[in-house]
Amino acid sequence: MSRKKRIRASGPGRCWDVAVVGAGPAGAAAAERLARGGAQVVLLERYALPRRKVCGGGLVARAAAAMTVDIRPAVEWICRRVEMTMGPRPLRFMAEREDAVIVMVERACLDHLLVEEARRRGAEVRPCCPVTGMRIDDGSVALKIPGGFVRARWVVCADGAGGRLARMAGWADTRRLVPALECSLHLPPWRFRRFSRAAGFDFGALPRGYGWRFPKAGRLDIGVVSMQPRSGNLKHFLWRYLKRLGLADAPVCDLRAAPIPVAMHTGELASGRVLLVGDAAGLADPLTAEGISHAVRSGRLAADALLETGLDAGRVVPLYHRRMQNAILGELGLARFFARLVFGHPRAAERLFRLRGQHFVEGVTDIACGRSTYRSLLQNPLNYLRLLRPLP
Numbered sequence: 001m002s003r004k005k006r007i008r009a010s011g012p013g014r015c016w017d018v019a020v021v022g023a024g025p026a027g028a029a030a031a032e033r034l035a036r037g038g039a040q041v042v043l044l045e046r047y048a049l050p051r052r053k054v055c056g057g058g059l060v061a062r063a064a065a066a067m068t069v070d071i072r073p074a075v076e077w078i079c080r081r082v083e084m085t086m087g088p089r090p091l092r093f094m095a096e097r098e099d100a101v102i103v104m105v106e107r108a109c110l111d112h113l114l115v116e117e118a119r120r121r122g123a124e125v126r127p128c129c130p131v132t133g134m135r136i137d138d139g140s141v142a143l144k145i146p147g148g149f150v151r152a153r154w155v156v157c158a159d160g161a162g163g164r165l166a167r168m169a170g171w172a173d174t175r176r177l178v179p180a181l182e183c184s185l186h187l188p189p190w191r192f193r194r195f196s197r198a199a200g201f202d203f204g205a206l207p208r209g210y211g212w213r214f215p216k217a218g219r220l221d222i223g224v225v226s227m228q229p230r231s232g233n234l235k236h237f238l239w240r241y242l243k244r245l246g247l248a249d250a251p252v253c254d255l256r257a258a259p260i261p262v263a264m265h266t267g268e269l270a271s272g273r274v275l276l277v278g279d280a281a282g283l284a285d286p287l288t289a290e291g292i293s294h295a296v297r298s299g300r301l302a303a304d305a306l307l308e309t310g311l312d313a314g315r316v317v318p319l320y321h322r323r324m325q326n327a328i329l330g331e332l333g334l335a336r337f338f339a340r341l342v343f344g345h346p347r348a349a350e351r352l353f354r355l356r357g358q359h360f361v362e363g364v365t366d367i368a369c370g371r372s373t374y375r376s377l378l379q380n381p382l383n384y385l386r387l388l389r390p391l392p
């Protein structure tokens, strides 16, 4: 008997308003808002919770401010300073704010806080519950889980970069997944101090990519991301980066790799009875690879579209598209413009950095803090003039 038939054969059972698949920030945010809005919602996660997630854990201030829970238990370090370098003989720029620019969080803990908030609001949370099949009928969706199925009127697909649910629902995977590799270094205090004051981003640490150095509680996390899907040997670039930082002799532990989707699905982000959010939709920033803020935002926008239309089949999808376009997709398009410049034309980017690197760093820092957007950076003619005007 085919898998599809088995799903149908196992009977209708309870029909939830919404099944959210994936208990990362996108899924937890969607489930929390849906439950708070009175929807009957079930959150399905394939792993036991709290689960581990490979991530730099750099939560930009705008994402931290948007959290509806007290995230302090997850916070490991606070960076009020951002340092960026560009090129092989690096040009160095620094931006500082009075408040946090990037809050370093322990991802398992942050995600667990968000899931527990969803549970507290009334969502049913089911860990160890991988979805392995999907069948969309006229009025509902059946999700295959171990020992049976879950039926819901709508599905929010929040299963992350490696998720397969969108494909099960009929999407071709047109996201651009790029590889990232990170590790932890436990340094003696005198050595850690040098890296402890700033979150560092080193463009030029590898071709068409960048390296990051994030201070955490009692350790330094170092990572590299290549913006090319086939990047060659990322391990080699990580060692080269460690050498460049003067850390080649430091003991490295917990080497971990995972993909980041830095370009979204080219088609619709919602179709039939399925809405894509977070990494499942491919919403990480193509310049910074930062993905948590758009994950949370898209999860909430999906929930709002469902709640505001009363789950109306004809209205949910267009409303979600409209909201996503206004809130996220336009910004991602502009971020891609900057990413093409920085990663695709490194010489031109270096020249621009030489002229106006400080403005770029200040601008990106303001975006991280939620005080600016890529749109306002590009729309404000003064910024063009500043970019073009030679330094005094």
Ligand SMILES: Cc1cc2nc3c(=O)[nH]c(=O)nc-3n(C[C@H](O)[C@H](O)[C@H](O)COP(=O)(O)OP(=O)(O)OC[C@H]3O[C@@H](n4cnc5c(N)ncnc54)[C@H](O)[C@@H]3O)c2cc1C
Pocket (backbone or CB within 6 Å): 021, 022, 023, 024, 025, 026, 027, 044, 045, 046, 047, 051, 053, 054, 055, 056, 057, 058, 059, 060, 129, 130, 131, 132, 158, 159, 160, 161, 162, 163, 164, 165, 180, 181, 182, 223, 257, 258, 259, 260, 277, 278, 279, 280, 284, 289, 290, 291, 292, 293, 295
């Ligand atoms: C190395 C690395 C460093 C990064 N650093 C940063 C950073 O510093 N700051 C930042 O903002 N972003 C960073 N990101 C990106 C960020 O981690 C993601 O954008 C973010 O986690 C997306 O959240 P999500 O909820 O969409 O997906 P996820 O957090 O990946 O959650 C998806 C969930 O779905 C579950 N799932 C998958 N398939 C199924 C299934 N079939 N059934 C049930 N459950 C399923 C998974 O187990 C998982 O729990 C980094 C990513 C990587 C790889």
